[in-house]
Amino acid sequence: MSMKLTTRQVGDVTVIDASGRITLGEGSSVFRDTVRDLTANGNRKILVNLGDVTYIDSSGIGEMVSGFTSVTNQSGQLKLLNLTKRVKDLLQITKLYTVFEVFDDEAAAVRSFS
Amino acid sequence: MADHQSGATGGVTTEFDSTLESVDSAETMVLDIAQQSGFLEEDLHKIGMAVREAMVNAVVHGNRYNLKKKVHFNVSQAAENLAVTITDEGEGFEPTELPDPLSEENLLRQSGRGLLLIKAFVDEFEMRRASPLGTEVRLVFHRN
Numbered sequence: 001m002s003m004k005l006t007t008r009q010v011g012d013v014t015v016i017d018a019s020g021r022i023t024l025g026e027g028s029s030v031f032r033d034t035v036r037d038l039t040a041n042g043n044r045k046i047l048v049n050l051g052d053v054t055y056i057d058s059s060g061i062g063e064m065v066s067g068f069t070s071v072t073n074q075s076g077q078l079k080l081l082n083l084t085k086r087v088k089d090l091l092q093i094t095k096l097y098t099v100f101e102v103f104d105d106e107a108a109a110v111r112s113f114s
Numbered sequence: 115m116a117d118h119q120s121g122a123t124g125g126v127t128t129e130f131d132s133t134l135e136s137v138d139s140a141e142t143m144v145l146d147i148a149q150q151s152g153f154l155e156e157d158l159h160k161i162g163m164a165v166r167e168a169m170v171n172a173v174v175h176g177n178r179y180n181l182k183k184k185v186h187f188n189v190s191q192a193a194e195n196l197a198v199t200i201t202d203e204g205e206g207f208e209p210t211e212l213p214d215p216l217s218e219e220n221l222l223r224q225s226g227r228g229l230l231l232i233k234a235f236v237d238e239f240e241m242r243r244a245s246p247l248g249t250e251v252r253l254v255f256h257r258n
Binding site: 023024025055057058059061062063065066068069086090093094095096098099 | 224
């Protein structure tokens, strides 16, 4: 299943609902383009909902890191929501749990944005 | 892609073009074989991840998408394990020169996590320079 991304607004937070596979090629480039477009349009509070993501490879992880860096460099915040056990394991293996703020509850995640 | 199946060893040997489509094909092929030979869902995920990352390394970093270069792919099954050997025709590299993706200064690098993930998902891992050129990796997955 290829990746699908939809965006919605919850207050001043933009939620990206991702589903499918974020892998090298179309999946990772769609993610990159979406984050780039959001920041270009002035969105600085981005919450990435990975609840329906079945698979992320190292390229997909790289795109999330790149998105995080890009948003942070523009004084924004990018946080993660609803990680599956497999994605949590990937963040543990790569030590990116120390980088990303991760939430299991959307309302709490939205409130956390300053 | 040229297929050669060996019934005697339960193995498959084939060649892939240096394309991203080949990465998907290799992943699908090894998952079909692993599933048919009784690996369970969580093991299949690890096998798919490791083979995918190794194929990406071969296609992208080894052969650099050069369509004149092939990725050589072998799956062999034994009673106690499944082994996948992936060989590119690239210039090779020195593993000790790769940045450590877990060091603080590299955590925010966009790339460089492929080998880390492969090693995390296999039971045995070997990497060596192939002859006459390229890099060969061997991934072994034990049956539980």
